[in-house]
Amino acid sequence: MTTSMAKQDAEGSSLNGASKRSSSDRGLIEIDDVKVVYGDKTGSHTAVDSTTITIKPREFVCLLGPSGCGKSTLLSAIAGFVEPSDGTVKLDGELIDGPGPDRGMVFQQYSLLPWKTIYQNIEMGPRLANDIEASKTANSFLEMVGLSKYRDHYPVQLSGGMQQRVGIARALATYPSVMLMDEPFGALDAQTRLVMQENLLSIWNEFGTTVVFVTHDVDEAVFLSDRILVMSASPGRIIADLKNDVPRPRLQSMSTREDFTKLKLKCLEVIRAESMRAFEMQNT
Ligand SMILES: Nc1ncnc2c1ncn2[C@@H]1O[C@H](COP(=O)(O)OP(=O)(O)OP(=O)(O)O)[C@@H](O)[C@H]1O
Ligand SMILES: [Mg+2]
Secondary structure (H helix, E strand, O other): OOOHHHOOOOOOOOOOOOOOOOOOOOOOEEEEEEEEEEEEOOEEEEEEEEEEEEEOOOOEEEEEOOOOOOHHHHHHHHHOOOOOOEEEEEEOOEEOOOOOOOEEEEOOOOOOOOOOOHHHHHHHHHHHOOOOOHHHHHHHHHHHOOOHHHOOOOHHHOOHHHHHHHHHHHHHOOOOOEEEEEOOOOOOOHHHHHHHHHHHHHHHHHHOOEEEEEOOOHHHHHHHOOEEEEEOOOOEOEEEEEEOOOOOOOOHHHHHOHHHHHHHHHHHHHHHHHHHHHHHHHOO
């Protein structure tokens, strides 16, 4: 990624028009009283319960919560991979009833196709979505994530951080109104992770998509988000909805600011209280 990419307040577009089709009025997510129950012959498990959230277009929301509380399940319901047992999920007023190119997914494991080049991995989405400029689109997004030089390499030839940048480019290449990111930097080393966080904010600032970002890392949530939602232990419900007023553009050096540490402590307090509650429930 180029140095200018890492500047969230970069002037103008450096993306060869990659962001030209992004729109500030798309990406409204409405989750209304959603419940997700997994079940088979051996029994059932309520993964998410009584969840109502509205996420505004362009909002960057981080989802925090203990392992197994239903974060990935909630993301999957927005992605359309999982159908709610109760309640509804809407995107821009339309009921979500399956996956679609309007929602880009980025997972912890980069899940690139190993037999395809970096370019082919990115170009496939727009081509399948009948983008008549699929090739141009793929090249624009390759440039956006600073990997034009690696166009004809295979995933295995790239570092973890580079592969995740390809994953982000691939997710964006269908011009989604929403990016759903499930611990996307969880497999990266601490240093690469910080760089990727800045890069993501830079891309988000330019591209203007709604982001729902799952993480276990409270610092990451405070650094990235406009708003932090904390989920309870299983079955997952939203137990805190915290506005993040740390000013943008964000810099890693801001992590010692009073508003940053205050929000971080608030998150930790909610998570701690919830962990204690879950622990007590397991013992009674
Ligand atoms: N396909 C599935 N079938 C049955 N149960 C599932 C399925 N997917 C998830 N679960 C269960 O639903 C609950 C929530 O899982 P989920 O993966 O959403 O949690 P999570 O918050 O993302 O956890 P982690 O932080 O560990 O990734 C867990 O108890 C899990 O075992
Ligand atoms: Mg998960």
